[in-house]
Amino acid sequence: MPRRTQTERTDRTTAALVAAARELFGRDGYAATGIDAVAAAGGVTKGAAYHHFQNKAALFRAVFVHEQRRISARLEQAAAAEPDSWSALLRGCLTFLEHCLDPTFRQVVLLDGPAVLGWETVREIEREHTLRVLTAGIGAAIADGRMAGGDPLVRAQLMFGALCEAGMLLARAGDPAGALPAVAAEAARLLGSVAAEPPENRPGGPPGSG
Amino acid sequence: MPRRTQTERTDRTTAALVAAARELFGRDGYAATGIDAVAAAGGVTKGAAYHHFQNKAALFRAVFVHEQRRISARLEQAAAAEPDSWSALLRGCLTFLEHCLDPTFRQVVLLDGPAVLGWETVREIEREHTLRVLTAGIGAAIADGRMAGGDPLVRAQLMFGALCEAGMLLARAGDPAGALPAVAAEAARLLGSVAAEPPENRPGGPPGSG
DNA sequence: TCGGTTACATACTCTCGGTATGGAAGTGAG
DNA sequence: CTCACTTCCATACCGAGAGTATGTAACCGA
Incomplete structure (x- = not known):
């Protein structure tokens, strides 16, 4: 065991814990996952977990933030590749729907998040990530x-x-990839309805007008 | 103690349990509410609760269904008073938003529901109530x-x-009643975007076109 | 009235979140 | 280097609460 600095030890342990927590919370859900199981999966014990995180909810919050960073980065990347603001918006929505096919994302962000952290906290975090984008x-x-x-x-x-x-609807469909276009079209309709009117034939303008 | 029939006993006890559970689940949330507390609030003990409900989640489910019946009935009533299908739809959305001002509804249906029962079950129940309307x-x-x-x-x-x-946004606003029109307008915009086009001046037609 | 079923209370177990404590690993000053 | 000090983490323990086992009282059908 080579000599490690304190920050290295902390970083490794917390990273292992968050990774393990993401895996288990995402697979079995928050309530069905014990701290002991998370710690064991991370190669440490409960003591380490409670040293770095105040409680179970705080560990969950770390996983939640991690997921938020992932999705928001992916969204920004997808939007940046588009030529104009409107297509960037559409592309972002599509990318979000695709991301919802990840079971871990759905379980942590969409299902458990609000119940564990509360709506207020969840939206506060999202305002700095997904909602910001x-x-x-x-x-x-x-x-x-x-x-x-x-x-x-x-x-x-x-x-x-x-x-x-x-996204949930899509994920529960028999053939998610196949159902994506239809659901995406309906979502685009929603966006189209708040599109600027009159719906002239603007270059790259909103769909649903013809 | 007058002589009661078995079904009467069952009905009274389950009703008391569901009412107490609604109160506590709605106020403190599912995780922070114990079965003992619910039973005590209902004037019985844990034994009665577990006799009528398989587990804590089953009791919660009963509360959830109860809430669904309330909101769907209210929606149907509001929609029935409108002269045409479009205004009925708008009226229903407004009524739903108003209903979200009830903390119990938010906690049980919007926050805890998906996490406790799972998205599949929740939507299955809602398809027979709110979503059906x-x-x-x-x-x-x-x-x-x-x-x-x-x-x-x-x-x-x-x-x-x-x-x-x-609804959540509205409920967390400083002045919910005052913020209702603005949020409702934005929601109506969403509906308006999927309105039939071209947006001619149809009698009672969709708003958002002027 | 009486055997059997249903409704409910009491007493118990057991899992799990959280804490207390002890020791090992790292740190910084002299 | 060393030695007091802090940080990191493991082990042992505690209490709360979900679920169970068992006993008893209330109903029901004959």
Whole structure:
């Protein structure tokens, strides 16, 4: 065992714990997963877990934030590859739906998150990640005149709720990959309805108008 | 103690348990509420609770179904008072948002429900209550040509997700009653975007076009 | 009235979140 | 290097609460 610095020890242990927690929380759910099991999967014991995390919910919160970082990074990357604000928005929604095919994401973020952390905390975290990206996209679309005016954050939040439902719906479908276009089309319709009117033939303009 | 029939005993006890569970689950959340506390609040003991319900989740499920019946009945009543399918739909959405001001409803149905019962079970129950009413409303609007064609159930589910978010958003606002119109307007925009196009000046037609 | 079933209370077990304590690993000053 | 000090982590323990076993009282059907 080579000599390790304290921060290295802490980083390794917490990383192992979060990784193990992500695995178990994501597979079995928060309630059905014990701290002992997480610690064992991470190669340590309960003592280590409670040294680095105040309680079970705090460990879960770390996993939740981890998931938020993953999805928001993926969304930003997908949106950045698009030529204009509107297609970036559509692309982001599609990417979100695809991401919902990950069972761990669904269990941790969509199912357990609100119940364990509370709605307030969940949205506070999401406002710095997923919701931030979505709000920026909607704000850009509004600024470009591609979408009707309004509060971007409120609109993002409603859209986010619809997307979460769509993602769950998709994931439970018999053939998720096959069902994606249909569900995505319905989601795009929702976006299209708040598109700027009149729906002229703007280049790259909102769909659903023809 | 007058002589009671068995079904009467059962009905009274289960009703008392469900009422107490609704109170405590709604106030403190599922995880923070013990079976003993529920039983005591219902005037019985744990033995009675486990005699009538297989486990804690089954008791919660009864509360969840109870809430579903309440909201769906209220929605149907509100929609029935409207003259046409489109205004009935709008009225229903507004009524749903108002209903979200009830903390018990939010805690049981929106926060704990999915985590405790699982998404599958929750949506299965809702398909027979809230989602059924919403789907019928959307189906009627489509049939009346007030809304673009599509799968009513899928559209209802997305709309439902957006409404749940809107309801939480509303409830956490400083002045919920005051914020209701703004949030409701944004929700109506979402509906308006899937409205039938072209948006001619149909009598009682969809808003958001002016 | 009486055997059998249902409704409920009491007493118990056992899992699991959280704490207390002891020791090993790292740190910083002299 | 060394030695007091802090940080990291393991082991042993505690208490709360979900679920069970068992006993008893209330109902039911004959």
